[in-house]
Amino acid sequence: MSSTASAATEVERTLGRYQQRIAEEIERRLPDGEPRRWLYGPLAEYPLRPGKALRAALCLASCDSFGRSDADALTVAAAIELAHCAFLIHDDIQDDSLVRRGGPTLHRHEGVPLALNAGNALALVSFDTLRAGCQSLGHRLSGQVFDEFCTAIWRTLEGQALELGWRRDGVVNLTAHDYLTMVLGKTCWYTTIAPLRIGALIGSRGRADLTAMSRFGLFLGAAFQITDDTLNVTGGEAVYGKEILGDLREGKRTLMIVHALSVAEPDDRQALADLLRGPASERTEERIAWAIRVFRRYGSIEFAREFARGVTAAAAVAFTEAFRTAPHPERADVIHDLVDYMIERVR
Amino acid sequence: MSSTASAATEVERTLGRYQQRIAEEIERRLPDGEPRRWLYGPLAEYPLRPGKALRAALCLASCDSFGRSDADALTVAAAIELAHCAFLIHDDIQDDSLVRRGGPTLHRHEGVPLALNAGNALALVSFDTLRAGCQSLGHRLSGQVFDEFCTAIWRTLEGQALELGWRRDGVVNLTAHDYLTMVLGKTCWYTTIAPLRIGALIGSRGRADLTAMSRFGLFLGAAFQITDDTLNVTGGEAVYGKEILGDLREGKRTLMIVHALSVAEPDDRQALADLLRGPASERTEERIAWAIRVFRRYGSIEFAREFARGVTAAAAVAFTEAFRTAPHPERADVIHDLVDYMIERVR
Numbered sequence: 001m002s003s004t005a006s007a008a009t010e011v012e013r014t015l016g017r018y019q020q021r022i023a024e025e026i027e028r029r030l031p032d033g034e035p036r037r038w039l040y041g042p043l044a045e046y047p048l049r050p051g052k053a054l055r056a057a058l059c060l061a062s063c064d065s066f067g068r069s070d071a072d073a074l075t076v077a078a079a080i081e082l083a084h085c086a087f088l089i090h091d092d093i094q095d096d097s098l099v100r101r102g103g104p105t106l107h108r109h110e111g112v113p114l115a116l117n118a119g120n121a122l123a124l125v126s127f128d129t130l131r132a133g134c135q136s137l138g139h140r141l142s143g144q145v146f147d148e149f150c151t152a153i154w155r156t157l158e159g160q161a162l163e164l165g166w167r168r169d170g171v172v173n174l175t176a177h178d179y180l181t182m183v184l185g186k187t188c189w190y191t192t193i194a195p196l197r198i199g200a201l202i203g204s205r206g207r208a209d210l211t212a213m214s215r216f217g218l219f220l221g222a223a224f225q226i227t228d229d230t231l232n233v234t235g236g237e238a239v240y241g242k243e244i245l246g247d248l249r250e251g252k253r254t255l256m257i258v259h260a261l262s263v264a265e266p267d268d269r270q271a272l273a274d275l276l277r278g279p280a281s282e283r284t285e286e287r288i289a290w291a292i293r294v295f296r297r298y299g300s301i302e303f304a305r306e307f308a309r310g311v312t313a314a315a316a317v318a319f320t321e322a323f324r325t326a327p328h329p330e331r332a333d334v335i336h337d338l339v340d341y342m343i344e345r346v347r
Numbered sequence: 348m349s350s351t352a353s354a355a356t357e358v359e360r361t362l363g364r365y366q367q368r369i370a371e372e373i374e375r376r377l378p379d380g381e382p383r384r385w386l387y388g389p390l391a392e393y394p395l396r397p398g399k400a401l402r403a404a405l406c407l408a409s410c411d412s413f414g415r416s417d418a419d420a421l422t423v424a425a426a427i428e429l430a431h432c433a434f435l436i437h438d439d440i441q442d443d444s445l446v447r448r449g450g451p452t453l454h455r456h457e458g459v460p461l462a463l464n465a466g467n468a469l470a471l472v473s474f475d476t477l478r479a480g481c482q483s484l485g486h487r488l489s490g491q492v493f494d495e496f497c498t499a500i501w502r503t504l505e506g507q508a509l510e511l512g513w514r515r516d517g518v519v520n521l522t523a524h525d526y527l528t529m530v531l532g533k534t535c536w537y538t539t540i541a542p543l544r545i546g547a548l549i550g551s552r553g554r555a556d557l558t559a560m561s562r563f564g565l566f567l568g569a570a571f572q573i574t575d576d577t578l579n580v581t582g583g584e585a586v587y588g589k590e591i592l593g594d595l596r597e598g599k600r601t602l603m604i605v606h607a608l609s610v611a612e613p614d615d616r617q618a619l620a621d622l623l624r625g626p627a628s629e630r631t632e633e634r635i636a637w638a639i640r641v642f643r644r645y646g647s648i649e650f651a652r653e654f655a656r657g658v659t660a661a662a663a664v665a666f667t668e669a670f671r672t673a674p675h676p677e678r679a680d681v682i683h684d685l686v687d688y689m690i691e692r693v694r
Binding site for chain 2 (some may be wrong): 033034035037038039090093094095110111112113114116117118120121123124127128131139146150153154157158160161162164165167168
């Protein structure tokens with residue numbers, strides 16, 4: 001095992017401990033009732049499938065590092081993970097994805113109408129959990145946490161709208177900057193920025209300076225998303241937990257696509273644009289394999305990986321600044337280790 | 348014009364005044380930003396199309412009657428109407444409805460992915476508006492209002508799950524009691540019960556006894572929904588604002604369907620059950636016309652109307668009890684007039 005691989009394993013072991021604690025908290029928060037078959041059963045499916053618990057780990061370690069026991073942020077961290085699961089249900093409907101967390105997507109299982117409804121219900125569980133988690137924080141701090149949470153959801157919906165709008169309207173003239181704007185919205189806010197900021201707020205009782213935290217979260221989240229995009233092309237489904245090549249089938253504008261479209265010869269560029277603009281049914285295995293060959297020919301996968309490495313280097317610098325005023329910076333070690341893990345992970 | 352028709356016109360005139368005030372408040376609360384084309388534009392479509400403002404009127408008049416100026420409840424009432432619009436967007440996706448508030452449904456216009464996202468965003472606007480409306484209510488009362496709001500949304504999601512589950516799994520052995528359970532969930536809680544209760548809470552500064560209010564809201568909401576079902580079969584699209592016969596095309600279990608299934612001769616019953624269980628594409632104009640003839644043959648439309656009249660009579664009794672302790676019962680006159688209007692309305 002290479003030292004990189006063993007470092008990744010170590011990070012996963014640490015994440016595993018967070019994962020266990022957050023899974024217990026989530027189980028406590030999942031409601032039961034009728035109709036179980038059509039609502040309370042389906043809404044619990046994604047939260048009970050094992051996830052990475054990345055968002056919870058960032059929130060808890062950030063709280064810890066800024067001065068309070070991370071138990072103070074546990075319920076709020078569970079609310080963040082539950083919001084994530086609610087997004088996943090709707091996201092899978094929007095993309096018509098097939099596999100999620102190693103199982104069939106909810107709408108493939110339950111049909112779109114009931115899955116949509118279960119996603120709404122899970123968003124409400126997340127909100128109920130957030131309210132419960134804020135109860136002990138006092139009026140002012142609890143208002144700050146709600147503000148952060150709502151901001152993150154707004155930014156996510158905006159990023160999601162960009163991605164969906166580009167696909168619906170066949171937009172292909174995109175730059176890396178456009179891609180980053182979209183990823184800042186659809187991924188970074190709720191995956192890294194908000195968990196880190198909310199953790200720091202709870203840990204510091206609302207006094208932490210969060211400016212540097214947002215920059216760090218942006219770089220960390222971008223590294224996470226770009227790696228997710230490349231894993232979708234190069235990974236193995238059993239470890240990855242999603243449908244390999246699903247992004248291409250769904251016509252997503254990944255950084256690899258943006259790169260290939262901007263550097264390819266006119267013929268390849270036109271064929272790639274046509275492939276993205278056509279209906280999903282035309283993105284057959286054969287044509288997707290062709291697109292991957294185009295990626296390889298123009299170095300688009302390597303470009304994305306290199307880009308992720310650059311963003312990771314920026315994240316490492318921003319990390320120091322973000323935790324400079326934390327009373328226990330050593331308790332943010334797990335977050336520091338996550339920086340490299342973002343591009344080394346295989347799942 | 349008959350006296351009934353002129354009473355209905357008078358109620359609509361009163362509702363119109365509430366509608367205008369709530370429309371202004373909603374306009375103030377609708378956010379703007381980018382991407383406008385794919386998010387902020389679409390999310391504003393339903394709220395800006397004229398609705399009945401029934402929920403807002405119930406909330407405001409209830410507040411007024413229980414002792415405070417209804418201006419105290421205006422922003423919260425706007426939040427209720429916005430939540431209603433968010434539900435409508437998702438509901439139209441789930442039912443694949445064609446017409447809403449006199450225009451094409453949002454997903455027919457924008458596609459399912461962007462409409463789903465806009466529905467989520469509108470739910471967040473509703474929540475932001477609720478937070479703003481609660482700011483002046485103090486910690487305890489604001490907590491009560493949030494509890495009521497969340498309860499209503501839970502009950503709505505449960506009722507919606509029942510309706511969608513019955514359709515997906517071809518459930519046809521339903522009683523009027525099953526139907527009422529579903530309607531209590533999908534309609535009454537957020538259309539009548541919660542607006543009335545929240546208005547009374549704000550008006551009484553949290554001191555009103557709400558037990559009788561829930562019973563009144565249940566009867567009022569059931570009368571509203573059953574009338575909605577019959578209008579869908581007998582109304583005119585231009586006034587009604589939705590697709591006439593849409594319920595039948597969508598395979599909804601209305602009270603007329605429940606009645607026809609329970610009294611029809613075996614052959615008709617079987618044919619009706621098959622029609623409901625098949626895909627929507629098989630519910631052609633011709634077969635829907637046949638179903639209407641079955642309704643007429645077995646008196647199912649008249650049964651539903653008679654049922655609505657019975658529920659309305661119960662609502663009239665419950666009204667008196669619900670507003671018995673209100674300091675200004677005369678300010679609830681508009682609510683009293685709404686009782687009869689529920690079954691007299693044509694839109």
